[in-house]
Amino acid sequence: MRASLLQIAVDDDESVISRRARVSSLVREVAEREGSGLVVLPELWTTGAFGYEAFAAEAEPLEGPTYEVMAETARAAGVWLHAGSIPEAGDGTLYNTSLVFSPSGELAAAYRKIHRFGFDKGEAVLMGAGHELATVRTPETVLGLATCYDLRFPELFRGLVDAGAEVFVVPAGWPARRRAHWSLLARARAVEDQVYVLACGTAGTHAGVEQAGASVVVDPWGGVLAEASPTREAVLTVDLDLAKVAGTREQFPALKDRRLGVAAPGL
């Protein structure tokens, strides 16, 4: 399976409408030029992840303008499109919701970010938490969905592995000051779960926060297959040999040694 990650620049000087149109063209251009079967966009790329006060004004219903444009983009390009996430206005609460479309433009999954970032401010207070894991079965594999801060919570990814995921897709708007954590966590999730990790971040500066860039593709042995510029918009295209997931698990069957029933004394 050939996958392309589009590391989008989210600088403040571009409007949501213009960025949406630009990214739609870019997805189609990349899919055609690279022959990708899966294209991945980052977290909150229409608005930028750090302009928290703008989220309420820029939130859309699930089937709002970004949904419509991205569904049509997936259909026109004939690709599986992980369209990153949008600020979703749903049932009186905002959610950070990722959308995945099939090559016919059907919604394959909507995943509401489970772990909200910011401790007692920002996303953590402005947005609601998702409660359900999400996977997408394609003809080649099973994708497991997570978003940005979720990357710090290994139990979420174990849940995805138990649900059959072989490729974790993690859109993010990660800040540059914690870039070292980003790459390390992406590799850690790949090694411990013996999967591919496609971690697609943003570039540029949004709401005063310099973005980490450095989108990365990691193989099931923890090897970095490709890594993007830390500062610029970029396209990363990789061929995933999906047999390597089962191969790695057979060669080094650590997942079989899990001890799920073990508790601390007194519990």
Ligand SMILES: NC(=O)CC(=O)C(=O)O
């Ligand atoms: N922005 C996020 O969701 C996560 C983040 O910044 C982190 O360091 O974790």
